Amino acid sequence: MKFKWDPSSYDDKHNYVSEFGEELVHLLNPDQDETILDIGCGTGDLTYKISTSCKKVVGLDSSFEMIQTAQKKFPDLPFYNLDATNFKIDFLFDAVFSNAALHWITEPEIVIQNINRHLKNGGRFVAEFGGKGCVN
Ligand SMILES: C[S@@+](CC[C@H](N)C(=O)[O-])C[C@H]1O[C@@H](n2cnc3c(N)ncnc32)[C@H](O)[C@@H]1O
Structure with missing residues (x-):
């Protein structure tokens, strides 16, 4: 059974996930000229935090409900309801x-290929994931 994400409960009870992820944004160290x-x-x-320090950021998530909430919270940012195992963005x-997401995906090889396909030469991949028993 596929896990169903609930954006209200996520923002109320699990906001520590993105708070911890702020350290990862420091590691990403976005630049004003960059697209992320x-x-x-x-x-x-x-996504919003990154947007304050780069030229353009795109948010992608396979949960329609999570993306819908993201778009409502941050109407000026582009969010796409896409699966990391099967997406194509034309730049x-x-x-x-990626923060706290990749361990939910059971096909890591495909995701890594997709990430590689969407990175410029010399581009960076900055991610946090893991946790025993996290995935279905
Ligand atoms: C724990 S939340 C992390 C959200 C956000 N990165 C943060 O730090 O608050 C994990 C997210 O991964 C997304 N996710 C799970 N599998 C995915 C997939 N195959 N493709 C894209 N997103 C996926 C879920 O929908 C969920 O929104």
């Missing part, structure tokens, strides 16, 4: 970022 992809962006808090990114 946030994979598994959830309700968009870190290349300087960096791909």
